[in-house]
Amino acid sequence: MSGAGEGQGSVTVASKLAGYMRGGGVWVPIVTALVAFFAGGIVIALSGADPLSTYKAIFDGTGLNWFFPWVTGDDRVIAAGNLQQTLLLTTPLILVGLAVALAFRAGMFNIGGQGQYIAGSVAAVWVGAGLDGVPGLLHIVLAVIAAAVAGALWGGIAGALKATTGANEVITTIMLNWIATWVGIWLFGLGGPLHDAAQESVPVSEPIARAARLPVFWGEQELQGLHVGLFLALVVAALAWVLVNRSVAGYELRAVGLNPDAAEYAGIPVGRTQVKVMLLCGLCAGLAGAMDILGWQYQIVTNDIQASQIGFLGIAVALLGRNTMGGTVVAALLFGALINGTSVRNLDPAVFEPQLATNLTIIIQGLIVLFVSAPVLVTGAWALRRKLRLPGRRREGAA
Amino acid sequence: MSTAVAAALGADVDLRPRRRAGWAGVALGVVAAYLAMPPLLVRSPLPSVVVGAVAVGLGAWAFGGGLRRLGIGAMVAGIMGAALAVAATESGVGNLERVVAWGALGAATLRYATPLIFAAMGGVVSERSGVVNIGLEGMLLSGAYFGVWGADVTGGWVGGLAVAVASGAAFGLVHAAFSVTLKADQIVAGTAINFLALGITGYLFVRTYGDQGTPNDLPEVPDVHLPIESVPFFGPALSDLNLLVWLGLLSVALLALVLFRTPLGVRLRSVGENPLAADTAGISVTRMRYAAVVASGVLAALGGAFLSLGFVHSFTQNMTLGTGFIALAAVIFGKWRPGGALAAALLFGFSSALAQRLPVFLPSAATLFEALPYVLTLIAVAGLVGRSRPPAADGLPYER
Numbered sequence: 001m002s003g004a005g006e007g008q009g010s011v012t013v014a015s016k017l018a019g020y021m022r023g024g025g026v027w028v029p030i031v032t033a034l035v036a037f038f039a040g041g042i043v044i045a046l047s048g049a050d051p052l053s054t055y056k057a058i059f060d061g062t063g064l065n066w067f068f069p070w071v072t073g074d075d076r077v078i079a080a081g082n083l084q085q086t087l088l089l090t091t092p093l094i095l096v097g098l099a100v101a102l103a104f105r106a107g108m109f110n111i112g113g114q115g116q117y118i119a120g121s122v123a124a125v126w127v128g129a130g131l132d133g134v135p136g137l138l139h140i141v142l143a144v145i146a147a148a149v150a151g152a153l154w155g156g157i158a159g160a161l162k163a164t165t166g167a168n169e170v171i172t173t174i175m176l177n178w179i180a181t182w183v184g185i186w187l188f189g190l191g192g193p194l195h196d197a198a199q200e201s202v203p204v205s206e207p208i209a210r211a212a213r214l215p216v217f218w219g220e221q222e223l224q225g226l227h228v229g230l231f232l233a234l235v236v237a238a239l240a241w242v243l244v245n246r247s248v249a250g251y252e253l254r255a256v257g258l259n260p261d262a263a264e265y266a267g268i269p270v271g272r273t274q275v276k277v278m279l280l281c282g283l284c285a286g287l288a289g290a291m292d293i294l295g296w297q298y299q300i301v302t303n304d305i306q307a308s309q310i311g312f313l314g315i316a317v318a319l320l321g322r323n324t325m326g327g328t329v330v331a332a333l334l335f336g337a338l339i340n341g342t343s344v345r346n347l348d349p350a351v352f353e354p355q356l357a358t359n360l361t362i363i364i365q366g367l368i369v370l371f372v373s374a375p376v377l378v379t380g381a382w383a384l385r386r387k388l389r390l391p392g393r394r395r396e397g398a399a
Numbered sequence: 400m401s402t403a404v405a406a407a408l409g410a411d412v413d414l415r416p417r418r419r420a421g422w423a424g425v426a427l428g429v430v431a432a433y434l435a436m437p438p439l440l441v442r443s444p445l446p447s448v449v450v451g452a453v454a455v456g457l458g459a460w461a462f463g464g465g466l467r468r469l470g471i472g473a474m475v476a477g478i479m480g481a482a483l484a485v486a487a488t489e490s491g492v493g494n495l496e497r498v499v500a501w502g503a504l505g506a507a508t509l510r511y512a513t514p515l516i517f518a519a520m521g522g523v524v525s526e527r528s529g530v531v532n533i534g535l536e537g538m539l540l541s542g543a544y545f546g547v548w549g550a551d552v553t554g555g556w557v558g559g560l561a562v563a564v565a566s567g568a569a570f571g572l573v574h575a576a577f578s579v580t581l582k583a584d585q586i587v588a589g590t591a592i593n594f595l596a597l598g599i600t601g602y603l604f605v606r607t608y609g610d611q612g613t614p615n616d617l618p619e620v621p622d623v624h625l626p627i628e629s630v631p632f633f634g635p636a637l638s639d640l641n642l643l644v645w646l647g648l649l650s651v652a653l654l655a656l657v658l659f660r661t662p663l664g665v666r667l668r669s670v671g672e673n674p675l676a677a678d679t680a681g682i683s684v685t686r687m688r689y690a691a692v693v694a695s696g697v698l699a700a701l702g703g704a705f706l707s708l709g710f711v712h713s714f715t716q717n718m719t720l721g722t723g724f725i726a727l728a729a730v731i732f733g734k735w736r737p738g739g740a741l742a743a744a745l746l747f748g749f750s751s752a753l754a755q756r757l758p759v760f761l762p763s764a765a766t767l768f769e770a771l772p773y774v775l776t777l778i779a780v781a782g783l784v785g786r787s788r789p790p791a792a793d794g795l796p797y798e799r
Contacts, residue, residue, distance in 0.1 A: 043602070047606065109586055109587075111590070161777075161780070161781050165781045167780045167781045168780065170533070170586055171727070171728070171731060171776070171780050172777060172780055172781075174724050174727070174728075175728065175773040175774075175776050175777045175780070176773075176777070178721060178724065178725075178770065178773040179770045179773045179774060179777070181770075182766060182767065182769045182770035182773075183767065183770060185766050185769075186764075186766040186767040186770075189766050192766075306720070312590075312593075312594075315587075315590055316594070319587065353605065353606075355605045356602055356605050356606060358601070359597075359598045359599075359601035359602035359605060359716075360598065360602060361598070362594055362595075362597050362598030362601065363594070363595060363598030363599060363602065364598075365594045365598070366591050366592075366593075366594030366595035366596075366597075366598055367591075367595070369587060369590055369591035369594055370573075370577065370588060370591035370592075370595065372587065373577055373583040373584050373587035373588040373590075373591055374577050374581035374582070374583035374584075374588070
């Protein structure tokens with residue numbers, strides 16, 4: 001929290017982390033995930049269940065067994081349905097993961113994915129349900145643009161505050177999350193301005209127009225089949241990769257992330273870059289909200305606004321993906337699979353209580369984030385070992 | 400910067416009357432609102448509007464003298480006070496008396512503020528030592544669950560508090576190990592603490608209590624009865640508060656004393672401001688920060704235990720719902736000082752208490768009201784209401 005008092009130019013913890021996260025290859029997140037799953041296995045064993053069969057059941061629940069050619073018949077139909085669900089969850093996770101990863105690359109910690117996601121959802125519902133008689137594709141485009149703009153503005157507030165007053169983005173984004181949550185609950189709650197008047201005692205929004213629903217390309221729309229938003233998320237991830245790695249703006253973004261002072265000295269407008277990055281982050285998270293609303297939820301249920309954790313999942317996704325665009329996509333798939341595999345609907349209670357498994361998922365997320373938080377652990381245990389072994393020599397060296 | 404310095408230097412000479420006028424304006428803004436509320440209940444908006452206008456005038460005068468923040472504050476207070484009063488005169492006396500029962504509001508404010516006070520004190524301790532503790536939310540939650548579980552297992556609230564405190568200390572130890580020893584990114588580590596606490600308490604809750612929920616006959620932390628029921632306002636506000644409410648207030652006083660009046664406090668603060676200097680002076684930065692983060696876990700867990708054992712008498716998954724984040728906001732709002740954080744916690748508690756009662760007028764507006772603490776904090780962090788300056792080494796791992 002190198003907050004208000006400090007200049008915007010100094011090296012932040014997040015920017016240092018961005019540097020650490022770049023080194024170390026692809027094995028670090030793999031080992032991190034494996035260790036976390038192993039720890040999860042111990043928890044399962046302590047609960048008196050068999051870790052292997054539990055993980056097998058969770059894996060089957062993810063639908064990833066659809067890729068195995070030997071899964072046939074009814075099993076294959078079930079697997080297809082499960083995989084659609086997994087990818088349905090993966091879609092917004094990619095986008096909120098990008099919202100966190102992009103900020104990290106610019107040396108900022110965007111905890112505000114949740115608020116930006118809500119802002120996007122609200123805008124998507126507002127346009128999706130508010131307009132009438134607009135032809136299908138145009139309606140979708142309008143709703144998606146509205147969500148992107150709303151998310152971007154919500155993220156941009158944090159960026160602008162950081163650039164102009166130096167207000168720490170961690171605090172401002174947390175506050176913006178809660179403001180978005182309560183405003184959302186107010187909008188769609190009983191008596192709220194966007195509450196569905198047809199449902200007097202249920203706090204939900206009006207459903208969006210049929211024309212505004214995203215086309216489903218795999219499975220049935222009524223059974224929450226897979227919508228085309230997945231492709232949009234992948235395209236956004238690809239664009240983000242090009243932007244970060246192959247453009248001048250991306251070079252400036254990374255320079256600000258690695259060392260704001262040096263970037264400033266090199267003539268890069270640090271404050272403006274920070275605002276742009278936060279606008280972009282908000283845009284991604286806002287799109288995530290639009291994909292969920294237009295893709296399968298079709299309306300906002302007020303209770304979901306409070307219960308949703310997707311913005312926070314984005315943090316774990318980005319960190320496990322090492323803040324790279326490709327890594328974020330893979331991590332989003334992993335978390336999407338994990339959440340779907342442990343859901344009440346997909347996990348057989350005879351093998352393992354789904355409610356326990358849901359919490360186990362959160363524990364595994366926590367462990368992953370915890371391991372990733374320490375650069376020492378990330379860049380290799382040898383540094384720690386040396387520190388523990390040679391405290392005396394280090395002290396002499398310091399003196 | 401130079402104008403601020405000039406204003407500070409000139410304050411002794413000619414700004415004093417304008418400063419007094421500014422604060423008087425703020426106070427008059429409050430008076431303007433108070434006039435229309437019970438027990439005075441002036442039914443004409445005129446006196447309030449006049450008083451509010453005077454407040455605005457005083458604010459403008461302070462603003463003209465260079466006290467810009469105070470001036471704006473007084474003007475806003477005057478306008479808000481008058482507006483509130485006008486709104487109050489428009490509504491029925493019965494509703495007003497039901498909502499604005501000062502004594503009951505005072506008690507509710509303290510009740511809502513107590514978890515915030517504990518957690519905010521935890522935040523102050525930790526951040527004063529230079530460790531950002533985003534994990535307050537998780538530590539609160541852990542205290543809430545383990546308090547219930549401990550009370551259930553040991554059959555007494557003392558046991559519950561003991562287990563809660565131990566769980567908070569354990570999470571504090573994890574946070575310290577990663578933040579101090581492993582030099583982890585403190586914000587990421589704190590986020591991990593929140594995930595872990597959410598998952599672990601949820602897991603244990605489902606496993607231990609399942610669908611039944613926590614037992615109804617949980618031991619409760621007792622209330623403290625004071626023989627002052629007949630005193631106006633203070634009677635209804637203070638005569639029947641939970642023991643932990645008083646403990647929370649006590650923790651503020653203790654922390655302020657330790658931080659600013661003892662050698663230990665000087666060491667703690669020096670570690671947070673300039674660890675290199677502290678290290679040179681022979682203070683163990685590592686030990687100090689470990690102690691501070693563990694203490695912060697203990698305090699936050701007490702707040703959580705109050706929430707479950709002293710307030711709602713049960714535990715549900717994720718029951719803290721962001722309380723830890725508001726506490727974090729209170730720390731910043733209170734400029735990293737125990738007294739300031741207390742004031743912020745009371746303000747947030749008051750707005751929660753009021754939000755509980757506002758539905759009498761307008762159910763949906765009350766929900767919007769819940770967002771107020773966060774808007775206030777956003778404004779405070781942006782530096783519009785006095786700049787919040789964190790300890791210099793806050794969030795930075797110490798490298799010898």
